Amino acid sequence: MKIKVINPNTTEAMTRSIEEAALLVAETGTTIEAVSPAMGPVSIESHYDEALASVGVLDEIRRGEAEGTDAYVIACFGDPGLDAARELTSAPVLGIAEAAFHAASFAGRSFGIVTTLSRTLGRARDLVDAYGFSKLCVSYAACEIPVLALEREPLACYRKLEAESKKVLAESGADSIVLGCAGMAGMCQRLSKALHVPVIDGVQAAVALSQALVRMNMHTSSVGEFALPPAKPVIGLLQAFTLDGADSLNNAESLDDADS
Amino acid sequence: MKIKVINPNTTEAMTRSIEEAALLVAETGTTIEAVSPAMGPVSIESHYDEALASVGVLDEIRRGEAEGTDAYVIACFGDPGLDAARELTSAPVLGIAEAAFHAASFAGRSFGIVTTLSRTLGRARDLVDAYGFSKLCVSYAACEIPVLALEREPLACYRKLEAESKKVLAESGADSIVLGCAGMAGMCQRLSKALHVPVIDGVQAAVALSQALVRMNMHTSSVGEFALPPAKPVIGLLQAFTLDGADSLNNAESLDDADS
Amino acid sequence: MKIKVINPNTTEAMTRSIEEAALLVAETGTTIEAVSPAMGPVSIESHYDEALASVGVLDEIRRGEAEGTDAYVIACFGDPGLDAARELTSAPVLGIAEAAFHAASFAGRSFGIVTTLSRTLGRARDLVDAYGFSKLCVSYAACEIPVLALEREPLACYRKLEAESKKVLAESGADSIVLGCAGMAGMCQRLSKALHVPVIDGVQAAVALSQALVRMNMHTSSVGEFALPPAKPVIGLLQAFTLDGADSLNNAESLDDADS
Amino acid sequence: MKIKVINPNTTEAMTRSIEEAALLVAETGTTIEAVSPAMGPVSIESHYDEALASVGVLDEIRRGEAEGTDAYVIACFGDPGLDAARELTSAPVLGIAEAAFHAASFAGRSFGIVTTLSRTLGRARDLVDAYGFSKLCVSYAACEIPVLALEREPLACYRKLEAESKKVLAESGADSIVLGCAGMAGMCQRLSKALHVPVIDGVQAAVALSQALVRMNMHTSSVGEFALPPAKPVIGLLQAFTLDGADSLNNAESLDDADS
Amino acid sequence: MKIKVINPNTTEAMTRSIEEAALLVAETGTTIEAVSPAMGPVSIESHYDEALASVGVLDEIRRGEAEGTDAYVIACFGDPGLDAARELTSAPVLGIAEAAFHAASFAGRSFGIVTTLSRTLGRARDLVDAYGFSKLCVSYAACEIPVLALEREPLACYRKLEAESKKVLAESGADSIVLGCAGMAGMCQRLSKALHVPVIDGVQAAVALSQALVRMNMHTSSVGEFALPPAKPVIGLLQAFTLDGADSLNNAESLDDADS
């Protein structure tokens, strides 16, 4: 099967690290296609970055549909563009925050999130609540390192991550640690050994779970909210995002026609 | 004071209707600037449309900051780009779904939402939950009319809206009705008279509440999550969204420097 | 428009401070009528005080209805008598705790409450939960100062308030502070400057929001729970609270009559 | 032991019915003292009625303390004055809504409430939520009969109650029925036989549970929220509610003294 | 009335302590029958122990039904076998965790649990959530003492319990303490005196509440979930748990017969 792993930021080095993590859990016969969009911010550390990155993610989903793809992974811990992506394809689409929380729920009663910048914890809280994991997530912590520092200074970052994770375990009694950034994927194994508890990297979780969903022949339900978006003109800078069929202007029909 | 009301879709006719609704609640001395972005979908009826529209909203917030603005209203019921907008400005930013829910909570114990297409109700549920109104919102209903039909065939749409609202009141016992689309703003008064219960239009709610917040001298807290986004390069189609200061590349500094 | 601000306790000096706060946010053309009831405790620091104060609040609402009033504010952080007040009038009635929570929700992700005596925090928790703000309120703190000390020794009180607020911000990461007593209204501006985060005074919030609701032509729904109370005799000390029409004894009719 | 059962309304006939229900569950050696306050509305069917009735309840608690009382029951389904009553005494105080919910939770997975007027269901919902029973309570229904009709026309009322209860069981699958008014106490046994499910009368539940708490030697914690209210002047119509010690004006001391 | 108190573990000394606690709250005329099952672990400190102990509990319920029993108490803080027990009898069955939480809710706004081993706190959290007490329970603490140490070294255990309870009160502001193990029943009175707040022993709570339910003539609803289990063969080691009527194999009938 073919799984497309989209790194929503435009830093190629991080895309390669994400690819490596994805390959760790790939089954024989699974092709991992790890990509960055051609547009967007070099890292995602704010709601603003996420809004911009979502556009690039949707561009990659559209390309993926043209190429034939069995499942998609959105490899940024804010799961940017996830709902919209699920409208564009009936193949499974998984965010790495979402996947990490699901995986962590099998590892014990509770988990703590350790991420890069504390300003992104608000988004993490929103996702935890929206996905139904508020009882399981007992700690939200940040190392106060910029995302790209993970590539530039991995050792210094790892030390901060390990220290912060130990604090979380000691203070919250969490059973496991969820890594709050795709850029931390390469530190997962070492950290788990240091902490003696499960450490969950969302990239591996999302790839592994997406393979499971493909095996189950699961797809996103397309009877309602996640049906293809209504076709319509998109203008200006984003004109290329007009979906095929939009010129048919089907929603210009009168209501009475629609009823008949 | 100056309030900028952003219609996130690119249909100018709807922007004018929204402006009219806004003016109904403007104080003496308030200037309403109602605009559509120069880019994006002509209507917002899916998560995909929302993701695209968010970019245009952020563009308008940035322009508004350059012009001096006291408060912003995002006039689409999915509140697209709200969190990101709050990072770009310390002036109050209100989404019309958010504002409508707050207003409705003063009108009784419970409200029902009546919107255009049922496929958008999932987003409405997410916002209700995220904002803390899940006990108050007792009904989610749709008229199954496309957004732009509200402009093209207002009478037929009004009849569907009234019929659906009556059903909601009868079945759920809701104390009030929240209109689920900015395009319904012009139908608010007539509907309230027909139903004998409060009907809340989010555009009026958001403009009225934003004036209240400006009077209170309130702004968005900028100590954490809603501080200005970290400056950084944005590439490709969205390059113009690079924030000033991004070339200074402040997050390229080493972690050790950051500590000192 | 005319807004009646009811200080539920019977300390005139506090009523004057509340009036000053109210005037800070009054629109041109708004008349603020700040009153204390003719009966009740000199301060409200317990459930017992609240139960007694509710009676005076209802007395003032009834007077307000005779005089023509566009909106009411109940200026005590326990929102005493709020539900009952909403039955007596279809004009908007806002409690200051309620209004403060709503306002704070526009100022960031989270707020902390700082109040006078810790014994009143239970009521604050109940209101936060009942109004739907349990995710937003991340800290409950008390200065352990009696309410009337705020009038007698404002400086000493301010110092305690500032110290406690700083502790709340540091420990909870709250984005803003909600003042837990109408008597603190005069300290709002100074505290906000000292803390560099939004500080919300419920009196200003309630007056500003009530003006917004009047602008929107909003009223309390009177189809069910908040219809006028059934008329009936009230005996003994509270006889004067018998509502007009109670001697008609309409609920003495037989059930069969009621059905016909 | 001596249990004081306070009927918060001033209709003596209902007080006698309540006394009868209480006696059904009294242990040998238990004295039931069923009383109505000397002031207040003849029935409680609105938030307004509840606010007024609370004062009479508190008056009776104060008398009860002078007389020596082991536990109190507040026999109105809105539990008026409950929190304040718990400040006035360390003896257990139970509301009948509260007691009924607790008892119902031992009778199965879920219960439905059947009450008099639908306008009171909002209060029932608030109590269910505040006490933690929102998962258990699966139906809220009303017979639309005034409270005093229960005394005047018991047979017609019973028929409505039985019909409404059967509808609740059929539609919600509730395991038991909670009677939503103290005036229905006398119909409990007959209804349970007719429905073949447990029917819970709050008066019996509260008296039975209060005996249990007295046996356990339980009292209300008086370390914080439920300590005696701070003594202070109460003026005007309610002057008699000034607590002993209020003239000592202990909260007129300066903050500095308080610290020392 | 006859109340059967089942100690789910097989340590007779603990059964005798539990009996003593039960007798403290027994009414005149109540017979307490305190028993241990003939099978199962000597103490219950894990989910594994609970699963094994449940079988013994069910065995004792079946014996109790043969002997005529008015109510049952399951005297282990994990409430093992509670739902299944309620299927086997329509007499009230109370778990001591459940009973303790209910009792504590009458003693103030909040309680903290102090138990033996921290590994059992997960089960306590599950019960608190499932029963609806998550807002009331503000602290979960453990003394890290094995259950049987309570019998062997009561004094050392008491000292740890008192120390841990004081810490809970100081840090959480809880209004009362719930003892997290039936083996602590004998320490309840002494601890309450030392702490000056209510201390709730689940054994006394369950016995007192079960007497209250019997007085109310309450039983478990048997219309749905808690009807008698469908009769069927049980094989192997547990063959004796086959319920009477299982050989009639009523569920071997065809679906069509069942419909007719």
Next chain:
Amino acid sequence: MKIKVINPNTTEAMTRSIEEAALLVAETGTTIEAVSPAMGPVSIESHYDEALASVGVLDEIRRGEAEGTDAYVIACFGDPGLDAARELTSAPVLGIAEAAFHAASFAGRSFGIVTTLSRTLGRARDLVDAYGFSKLCVSYAACEIPVLALEREPLACYRKLEAESKKVLAESGADSIVLGCAGMAGMCQRLSKALHVPVIDGVQAAVALSQALVRMNMHTSSVGEFALPPAKPVIGLLQAFTLDGADSLNNAESLDDADS
């Protein structure tokens, strides 16, 4: 890898159906070992059945540990013995209800459960709540067919299942259907085709997800709640469940020793 799928009931025919379902999603290289315990009820349709079946499940986990097993699936929709099983092994253990809910959450906004007997829906609700899926599960329905009828009369059962599922979709708007019994596994594919929405069989979900967890090298955290159970004597009928090491009686040591 080796995955042991435990059918908690003792009906061999159902074990074979479960095995077939498991094999549908097995990766190349995965060995499925599908077993029934040597003891317990022939089907699981009550809390009583579950309590008995848990013992057999634990027996099979212990055998699995001796044989070398990479992950376990408990193939009954009540997830009997799940917490206890997680104490006995650090390999992943998944219940099929749990796995089905997780899988369904990737298929859309909401799901409905369709099960055999309505009396088991209470357990389903408890699991949905405990696992955090209460917002996603929008319908609970039963076909009122005994579990073993699924083997005896598959066609009649399928027709009931399809009819009930259609009703669920029409009334609740669910995006997918979760099958509420392991015995329905063979009907999954046909039903999905008939309904045009995803249908989730917990057996396939649990096997697929357990393979994903093994790929991720995940295990159950063993630092707290899910550490090995304390060793201790188990007496009587269940004596064989005494864990190795129990005769060492390590918890008979004195507390003082434990401290040192």
